[in-house]
Structure formats: structure tokens, C-alpha cells
Amino acid sequence: MKLKFYIFLFLLSSAVFAQSKQIETSIDTTKNKIGAEFKLTFKTVVNSKSKVVFPNLKNIGALEVIQSYPIDTVKKNDTYELIKKYGLTQFDSGRYTIPAIKILIDKKPYLTDSIRVEVANIQVDTLQKKMYDIKDISTVENETGDWWKYLLGFLLILGIGAFVYWYIKKHQKKKIEEEVYKTPIEKATSLLNNLEKKELWQKGEIKEYYSELTDIARNYIEEAIQIPAMESTTSELIQGLKTASAKKKMSLTSETVENLERVLRQADLVKFAKSKPLEFEITEDRNKIQKAILTLDNAIPAEVPVEQEDQLLNEAQKQKQIQLQLKKKRNKRITIAVASVVFLLTATTTYFIVTKGFNYVKDNLIGHPTKELLEGEWVKSEYGNPGILVETPKVLKRLDTQKVLPKEAMALIKEMQLFGYGSLLDNFYITVSTAKFKNPTEIDLTKALEGNLKIIEAQGARNMIVKQEDFETKEGITGIKGYGTFTLINDNLNSSTKIYYEVLMFKQDGGLQQIGIFHEEGDTYANAISDRILNSVELKKASN
Template sequence: MKKYVYILVLALVSAIGFAQQKKVTTAIDSTRKKIGAEFKLTLKTNVDTLSKVTFPAFKNFGALEVIQEYPTDTIAQGDRYELVKKYGLTQFDSGRYMVPRLPVIINGKPHFSDSIRVEVANVAVDTLKQKMYDIKDIVPVKDEIGDWWIYLLLLIAIGAGGYFLYHYLKKKQALKADEFAYKTPIEKATMLLQTLEKKELWQKGEVKTYYSELTDIARNYIEEAIHIPAMESTTSELIVALRAASVQKKMSLTPETVENLERVLRQADLVKFAKSKPLDFEITEDRNKIEKVIVTLDKAIPQEEEEIDDLAYKKALHEKMLRRQKRNRILATAGFVVLALVGVTAYFVITKGFTYVKDNVIGSQTKELLEGEWVYSEYGDPGVKLETPHVLKRQKSSDAVPKDAMAFLKDMTIFSYGSLAGKFYSMVSTMKFANETELDLNQSYEGVLQTLEMRGAKNIFMKPEEFSTQQGITGIRGYGTMMFLDPIAQKSYKVYCEILLFKQDGGLQQVMVAYEEGDAYGKDILSRIINSVELKKAAP
């Protein structure tokens, strides 16, 4: 029973790891320098002539900034090469810092350098002896604001285009709807006359256009109210047809009314075809004559009662038209916005690639984590120090370990961020047993794999290797891939995972980092976290 509980505790706070062979030698020109001075870090490796070697290319080595990356020197040694890579490091705050273990990829396999502790000392300044200099000119710096403002302007432009398109269509459709809404030809003619005056065409010199619209209003009214083909008739034909209709329909028209209509129509013909230009007062009189003619004709037409059913039908038809117009406006605006977004997205995909669009426009969780503000903290006892994108949150040990198992533990802490079912996960745990226990890391590693399977992992391909840290703490490092099912999207995805497992005086220290395979940002995050790990030895 005791052995079962022991393995269960190890599995529930699982860790995985791999060992490292010393194929990379590390040297630094000095372990103590003043603020802003350059530390020269040297990495060396000896390989055969067919080996492919990739040295680290980070902007920061732990808390130290890489200010210079020197070219790689290649020294031939018979059938082997010695590759020498130098870096210039600096720090502008005094204190003690750790140059972390750095990965050198040899034939696709990572080999790590030694970590080195350095000290950055303050610069003593004697203001009595220090020479004084003029203030230097302002040095322009590169704008670090990023490209987000471009996307914002594009969204504003697309939104503004959609807004103006919607209101343009609304205004255009309103004219058609208003015309349809008139119950009688007289209402339509009266409204059109008012609209014509608001345009102020003849005041702007557009006399020909003004007369054309003025006479069209009169002709449309006569055609709709008296049923004469007025729009297709000449002036003479229209007057003859109007007189005939007045007799047939028993309309009481005075000769003055017909003469006023004929006078304005002929005046319009002169303006349109003979380029005549009436005086301002004549134009006003012609407009008044047309209005008076329309009113007189409407009164002279024998009135017929319009059935209620016809009015209700016309009203329902009008409301249906309004709904259709609104739907068309919305569809047209939405179509414009969608096409604009697709066009802009296609442009960026073609010019910058799909990954750029996905990470910068759609968004990437791991990119935001990598580029955000990192924290360096110590977790558990014995302490595990490491750098992470977020402070790891303490988890309840009682939620992870059964009560029976807790009885065998003196102390246990678990800190984590994210989830194995998400895009990124990091975890640190430490434990001490109540009674002296001889731990078997290989057995613990097997328990880890079993636990991962219990948590839904499939197709686990993990490789463990033994190694020793600079502090003399032995451990196991496992690395590899596995499949997980996203319970929300119901989609399986592959995870790359690395887990460190250490033992000290009957206790365990564990570090686990996982990300979706193929995520370049997740890879950089994992590398930065693992390279920053420092272990605190257990108290004797």
C-alpha cells in the first residue's frame, strides 16, 4: 500500500526529463565587471566535419542583454572541427546575475553549456574630479509602437465606408418609398414641387434642368390622374388630349387653366430646345402657374370613393417595401465590409504570409506571452528559481492528492499556469516525504507517463536521459510529443513537452513546460524558461 501511494503521489505531480552530455565548453573573460561593461562569453564544441551545429541566437541570456554576436570561428583539427562562438553581454543594473545554460543544437539534438554566475558592480563617481561635458543632442530612436495603428486605421476606414454606404442607400431608397407612399397623384405632385424648390436649380443657373423637372411633374400628374399619355405627347398633342378628356369626363375647366398650362409647356420647350433664358420673375410665375393648374385640375376631376380594402392593401405593400429596402441596405453594407476585410487580409497574406496575419491580426496567445513582461521567481521548498511569462499560481495540493496519500507527505507545493488542454502549460512542484524515503527517478518517470495517459494523452513519444546540474544535483530530463484532445473544439492536437525531475534528500523538485507542436513562439518560451532554471539545495 505504501509503495502504491508513493508512486501515485509522484504521478499526480508528474515530471519528465532528459540528460545531457558535456559536448559544449563554456568560458567567460571575467565574472565581475562594472555597469554597462561587456562580458565576453565563449561557447566551444568539437564535432566531425559532417555535423551541423546551430548556436543560440537570443536577444537576452537570462537577465543579461546580448549586445554583440561575433562570427563563428572554425578551427580544423584533422577530420574534426572546433567551432568557437563568442557573445558580448551586458547589464545596466548592479547585482549578481546568472548566465543560464544555453542550448547548442548539434545534428538536431540540444546540448547545453554551463551556467556561470557574474557580478555587475556600481561605478564610483567622484564629482570633484569628474570632468563636465555639454549635453549631447537628442538621438532619434526607432519607433517601437508597432503596426497595430495600421490595422486600426484600416478598420476605421472600412467602418466609415460601410456607414456612408448604408446612409447613401437609405437616402436613395427613401425617395422611391416616398413616391410609392402617396395615396393620390395630387399628393405626389405637391411633394415633388416642394422638393424641386429646395434644389434651387434655376438660382444656380441650371434653368434647363429646372424647367424639365417642372413640366415632368405636371405631365406625370395629368397622366396618373386623367389617364392621358402626357409623358409621350408633344405640347400641342397634350393640350388637345386634355380638352377632349375634360369634355369626356365632364371636367369643369376654364380656358385660362388650359392656356396657363400651354404657356408654361411652350416656355419649357423654348428653354430646352432654343436655349431661351427667362427672367427670374418669369420663372417664379411659371412655377406658380403649374401648381395652380395641378390644383385646379384635381378639383375638376369627378371624385370616386376609394375602397378601404384598396387603401389597406397599398399600406401593407408600402410597409413590405420598407422592410425589403432595409434588408437590402444591411446586406449591401455587410457585403461591402466583408469584401473589404477579405481584400485587406488577402493583401497581408500575399505580402507578409499567413503566419503574420494569424499572429498579428487574429492574435496569438504564445506571442503575447513571449513579448510580454516576464517575472523571475522562486517556488516551493527546496526552491526552484525560474523565469516565466506570468507568475505561476499556487494550486491546492489537496485537490491533486488523495487524503491517504497526503499522510505520507511532510510538505507539498504545486504552482502552474495554463492547461495541458490549452496552447501553453507550465508547472513547478516540490514535495518532501514525512518519513525518510529513497526515491527512484526512473520509477517516478514511469509514473509520470501513466498519469499523462490518465489525463487523456495519446501516442506518447518521450525520451528520458540522465544528467547532473552544476550544483551537483542529479536528475532526469524527458522530452518528446503526445496527443491531447481539446474538449471544447473536440479536436486532437500534438503537444511538445519537456519536464525536469530532481531528487534531494528524499524530496522532489519538478518543472514541466508544454506547448502545441509547431508553435515557434511556444518553442522560444520553453527554451527561455528551461534555460533560466536554478535549483536551491535542500537544507541538511
């Protein structure tokens, strides 16, 4: 009985062992660096009818699956070898176990082998490789600026000037024609020639062509024969023409009247019935109108006989006169347009000077350095150690402390970092500095402020007025604020400038933190910049 039991256990263990070995597990390496990839591989051999399901996992144990590779299939005689690979990684150093996972073969679960791996730290030799401070935030200059506003204003004023020019030209055109054309027949002939130059009907604008053509004829009849042709219908016009012809004893043939009536009715059909005459019909209608106008003009009896030399100027003289008058009118229009633009510019500038002040106009038209700083893109960054978090219009650049402080002072300092933008000679100057001293000492902020101001005096400051008050940050860190004015002497330019300054000083665990702001007194934009900077100051607690 015991023998049978042992045989049963042997067969059972053999079956389990055989089942577990259905999946072969391997890994490319058992030790890797942080973030490096482990390639975990599973292999199994099955027949062509078997169905194998590899799990879709995001993590295998404590390791993250960064890549699930496609299954490779290798045919071996009547069987197939399936190879599945997973890319694993871990970002914390230590020893980890890749646990067994279930793989289904023909819906039966098979377990893979577990594997132990090690993730090692990356060793950094700080003795061989020098450590550097974190780089400051770099900002991209705003290339757009406000130029488009000035361009828009210029185009607006230019458009107004062009509109004035066009308006005057349009309303003077008729007046010029009236002054140039001395007789109705001269006007009608010239307008017919201008109509042909427009080539309206060739462009498909037949309705517009017939409207202008008949208007020329009606206008001539109204001016020369003095009947209300422009307001009359075609029938009324023809009847009025016949009546006037009888009264004035005009020698008109029935053919002339019929041709005129035919063209007028053709024009009515084009305008109101959307009729489209053929090209030769349009040409004939134009010729009929011209012939009718000439015939009517010849039929009008002359009231006073005139000699040839007393008639109108010859054609060359008339053209010269037309050109001369057009030139005068054109020059007049240009003068009015330019004067309008100048007036608008002057009026606009005067309005803003009266309402906003001269400085406002000057700063917006010409520009102002501190105004551009105030309205530009600001940067919030941390400087030094202990850190000073402050918002500034420009990124502060690291300065060489060896060039600023004397050697005696540097001998007492363990560590100092200095950042700044501009200089005392610029429109706006800001400095941020932090310092730690070699020997622990109690710092007197008032004396430190005095020492700071003496350095400024050495750079050309005169007649310095100093005021002092307590200052507290949002985090409750207290310090002092020194402020006042001084006269900065520029020996190179032989000039002087009144400067307003504000200096904040804090002490933490034997360290000193300072912020200095300098700008020309009375500069409202600089005052706004200074207020914004001081309101943004945040201090980090000192760390050893």
C-alpha cells in the first residue's frame, strides 16, 4: 500500500514538474542600472492546434513593463516555438523578485519561473566632475512689442486721408466737366467717347452700358432743347421732342426720331426685361444715338450768328485747358488730403496731451525704457543660498563677487552668490545677494546696511539721504528696509542724476540676504516695478 502511495506521489510530482517546465523563463541580465531595461523572455513549444495566451501586463511585480514585444514564432518540424519578450525597468535601486506569472496554453494555466534581479545606483564621482549651480531661467524677448498699434493707427489715418481725397475727387468731377464743356454737344460727344473707352458691354455689363448711353442722349436733349428728358418716359420724351421741334422750327426727319425712339425702347428692354442685344445691335444703337444727337444739334436754329473765330476754343486749346484745370484740382485735392491727415495727427496728439499729459504721449510714441520693463514678461526665480524667491522684469545674471567686494571682505565670507540686472548708470538696477560667513557671528543689519551704502558711495553716490524701517515678508521673516535718495555723479559725461534706492536686508543662521533696487527719482514706471518686486519677495529658510 505504501509503495503505491509513493508511486502516486512520484507521478504527481513528475506531472507538476513537467507542467512547470512547459514554459522556459530567461532574462538578459540580473543586474542593471536605474532606469535601464531588463529583457524578460518566455519560450514554449506547442503543436499547430494549440492556443497560447500571454498576459498583457503593466507591471510584473515591482518592475514596470515599458515594452511588450511581439511574439516570435519558430517552426520546428511539427511543432512551433513561441517566444515572448517583455521590457522591464525600475527607477529605485534595490533587489527585486520577478514573480511567476500565468500563461494559458489551451486554456490551461502554466506558471513561469521567478527570477531575482538587482537595480544599482549610478555612481557619480564628485571629486572628478565639478558640480554647477542650476542655470537661471532664460526668457525669450518679446519680438512683437507694440509696433502693430502704431502701424494700425498710421494705416487708419492714411485711410481717412485717402477717403477725403476720393470724396473730394468724386464731387469735383462733375463740376470740372461743367466748367470744361462749353456746349451740350461738346459734352455729349466727349461722354460718348469716354463710354467707348470703358468697354462696358465687352465686359458683359450691357445694362450699365445702355443706361449711360441713354443718359447721355437724355441729358443732351434736356440741356440743348430744354425739355425734362431725364424724368420722362420714352413715350413722353418722344412726344416732348416732337412738340419742341415744332415750336423751335427744327428741321427733324421722322427717321431721326424713330431711330432715337428705337434705341430708347431697346434700352428699356435691357434695363427692365433683361434683354441681351447682339454685338452688332449694340454697335448700331451707339451709332444711332451719336447720329441722333448730331442731327438734333444741327437742327437747332442758331439764335445769334457767330463768326468762326468767336466760337469755342479749338480742340487742342480745349484739351490743354482741361489738363490744366484737372492738374489744379488734383493739387488741391492732395493739399486737402495732406492737411486733413496733419490735422488728425495734431488733433489726436493734442487730445491725449490734454487728457493724459505730455509724458504719456511721449512715452507711448517714443517709448520709455522702464515702461517697457514694466509691461514686459516678468520672471519669477530663486537666487542664492538661502534662496531668495523674487519676481523681476528680467532674469538676473550671476555676477563675479571678486570684482565687487574687497579682498578683506571676501576673506570673512564662506560662500557668497550675487545676481543683478543693469547698473547704477542704467534706468533701472537691481541686485540680489546671499552670503554665509566663515565664523559664526551675530549680524547687525543696520551696520550691514551702512556698509552696503558705503560701497555705493565709492561708485559715485553723493548727498545720500538714508531712512530705515522694519520689513516683514509674507512668511513672517523680519528684516530691515533702507531707502532714500542720492546724487550719482557720472565723471565721464560730467553729469549728475538723482537716484532713489530701496535695500532689503535679512539675516538667517549667520547668513545675510540682500535685495537692492535703484532707479531715477520720479520715474513712475520704475516705482511700479519696485513695488511689484518687493511685494513678491519670498525667503527660504537657511540650510547648512
